[in-house]
Amino acid sequence: MATALRNIFAKPVDRPIDGVIKADDEASLRIELDEYVITDEIGKRLETFLDAYNNYDTANGVWISGFFGSGKSHLLKMLALLMENREVDGTRAFDIFEDKLTDQPMLLGALRKAVSVPSKSILFNIDQKADVISKTDVDALLSVFQKVFDEACGYYGKLPHIAQFERDLDDRGQLAAFKDAYAAAAGKPWERGREQAALERKNIATAFASVTGGDPADATDILGQYRADTRVSIEDFANKVKGWIDKQAPKFRLNFFVDEVGQYIAENVKLMTNLQTIAESLNTKCKGQAWVIVTSQQDMEAIIGDGKAFQSQDFSKIMARFGVKMPLNSADVAEVIQRRLLSKTDEGQVRLGNLHDREENNLKTLFDFTDGSIKLKNFDGRAHFVSSYPFPPYQYMLFQMAITSLSQHNAFEGKHSSVGERSMLGVFQEVAKKMADQPVGGLATFDLMFEGIRTALKSAVQQSIQIAEKEIQDIDPFAVRVLKALFLVKYVKEFKPTVRNIGVLLLSEFDxxxxxxxxxxxxxxxFLERNTLIQRNGEVYEFLTNEEKDVEAEIKALDVDPSELSKEMETLAFDTILRHRKIKHLTTGNEYSFSRKLDDHLLGREHELSINLISPGLLHISVRGIHLGNPDG
Structure with missing residues (x-):
């Protein structure tokens, strides 16, 4: 009996794996720590970060970049947990990572040194914390930083003036007494009352007067006064952070871990400059005791562009402030997927090793894209085959390119037209789960990746596929698979979807x-072309969007006068391509006039020689009469 794919995996392939790591989600911290994979490349990035963190010089900014699903949010979250060495389910984060780094003593030593510095991590997704703050607001970014800092201090971050009121009482040592007095007067805790501050003026005034010794009548509008007087500035924010750090243990650090900042500030010169100024002000005031670590789907150069817009803001300062750069690439993602999802049992490794040996000679040609298409990674030896199976290696890079290009063409739902709530790990798991009961020997085809992103795509973008599934799935299910594959590579310019290359994408069996x-x-x-779902351009086939389908349908429906078509063909063939009106015999030097014919119809005068162009399709030139290269013909 054939072995099912699910039986060769070391861990259940259908176990819960949260493909998308969220900054504010603490439900699965232990699993996220346990399953985090430190690839060779991530190890190098960590060494770079820890070297800067442990040996502070001038830069206090870290820029983690990576395409959709590359694991940048997971890395950011792990760093946040590690730096403050948070205890999760009775175990310190460092102790969990110590077991992962037994073969990397230098990295382990650097991590141990960093963890020994007392610190607090403030981890947040900037979009989630931004509330309804408009990005056009000059202080939009600062408002988010102020909010999360106030919340970390235990104050009411949603309203800066209430947070300032609480901070002032705290500085006087009166906040705890105020909370008790308010609870006695209002019959509910201050944490609930401050959310309804406008309705609680009397109770707030009573409590405030109680702890300050004043008259309640004078404190009736105490929060209104704070609202009028509270102003947010980057310098004030940095001073507040400095003041808080000074109350902590010696050398204490406060680290801001900001997820998806790149999308939030995208191409907004003011926001980018504000980010740099916040980091710089924290550095000036706190001298390396406050760090800003951010993630972005793009590297900083892509966000900033060529820097022309930043000439007045000193472009070099922005680059220098985030001097520690940690780019994540597709190799990292492939290794993480292989180690977290696709690791095999001992028996599975033996079985797949035998499969590799049997197919080794075919592997180089089976997954080789031709016709001028991009060259993508193939299986590289037995071990690589075992670790990647059932996914051909080209799929990691090509799927990344597909997702990136679709995102650039606004194909996804969401605030920033990004790829939505999925990751590459999540997509690959969906495919593996779908194949779990198939016998060992089969391959994952590229069209299966579509299901992993379906829910994140805009409905209008996938309408053609939905219609095809409804109307032609029963007629030709294979055609629907072809359509999905063409959709995924629609905007990948480097990939040429010829018949041969489509065959590679849909290869499900070695034999x-x-x-x-x-x-x-x-x-x-x-079949798809006849139904105006795709179009052909030479040897290349292309998925048609709704707009393109409308154009294609109009072209097909256009009633063209045959005489106009013939005239256009004549101009193209005899005035643009051939141009010459005579044929020269190379041996004798004689020139001969020839008849011009289109689909056997004479154009102009009749001559002994003729060139007849046949349409439609490729134009075939037939020269009749004598063989021009042979005078005896």
Whole structure:
């Protein structure tokens, strides 16, 4: 009996794996810590960060960049937990990572040194904390930083003036007494009352007067006065952070871990400058005791562009402030997927090793894209085959390119037209789960990736596929698979979706009959083209968007006068391509006039020689009469 794919995986492939790590989600911290994979590349990035963190010089900014699903949010969260060495389910974060780094003593030593510095981590997704603050507000970014800092201090971050009121009482040592007095007067805790401050003026005044010794009548509008007087500035914020740090243990650090800041500030010169100024002010006031670590889907150069817009703000300062850069690449993602999701049992490794040995000679050609298409990674030896199976290696990079290009063309739902609530790990798991009961020997095809992003796509973008599933799934299910694959590579310019390359994307078995597969694909493409779901351009086939379909349908429906078409063909063939009105015999030097014909119809005068162009399709030139290269012909 054949072995099912699910039986060769070391861990259940359908176990819960949160593909998207959220900054504010603490439900699965232990699992996230336990399952975090430190790849070789991530290890190098960590060394860079820890070297800067442990040996502070001037930079207190860290920029973690990576495409959708690359694991940047997971890395940010791990750093936040590690730096303050948080206890999770009875175990310190460092102790969990210590077991992962037994073979990397230098990195382990650097991490131990960093953890020994007392610190507090403030981890947040900037969009979630931004409330309804408009990005056009000059202080939008600062308002978010002030809010999360106030909340970390135990104050009411949603309203800065109430937070300042609480801070002032705290500085006087009166906040606890005020809370008790308010609870006695209002019959409810201050944490609830401050949310209804406008309705609680009397109780607030009574409590305030009680702890300050004043008259309640004078304190009736105490919060109104604070609202009028409270102003937020970057310098004031940095001073407040400095003041808080000074009350902590010696050398204490406060670290801000900001997720998805790149999308929030995208191409907004003012916001980018504010981020740099916040980091710089914290550095000036706190001297390396306050760090700003951010994530972005792009590297800083892509966010800033060529820097022309920043000339007045000193472009070099922005680059220098975030001097520690931690880019994550597709190799990291592939390794994480292979180690977290696709690790195999001992028996599975043996079985797949034998499968590799049997197919080794075919692997180089089976997954080789041709026709001028991009060269993508293939299986590299036995161990790589075992670790990546059932996914051909090209899929990691090509899927990343597909997602990135679709995102650039606004295909996804969401505030920033990003890829939504999925990650590459989540998508690959969906495919693995779908294949779990299939026998070992099969391969994951690229069209299956579509299901992993379906829920994140805008409805209008995937309308063609939904219609195809409804109307032609029963007629030609293979054609729907072809359509999904073409959709995924729609905007990947480096990939050429020819019949041969589509065949690679849809290769599900090593011993597939290539000729039969090619005919099947050609039939599916022809069917899709007739139904105006795709278009052909030479040897390349392209998925049609709704707008493109409308144009294509109009072109097909256009009634063209045959005489106009013939005239246009004549101009193209004889005035643009051939141009010459005579043919020269190379041996004798004689020139001969020829008749011009289009679809056997004479154009102009009749001559002994003729060139007849046949349409539609490719134009075939037939020269009749004598063989021009042979004077005896």
């Amino acid at each position: 597939t009959d290539q000729n039969k597969q090619r005919r099947k694909i050609e039939e599916a493409l022809s």
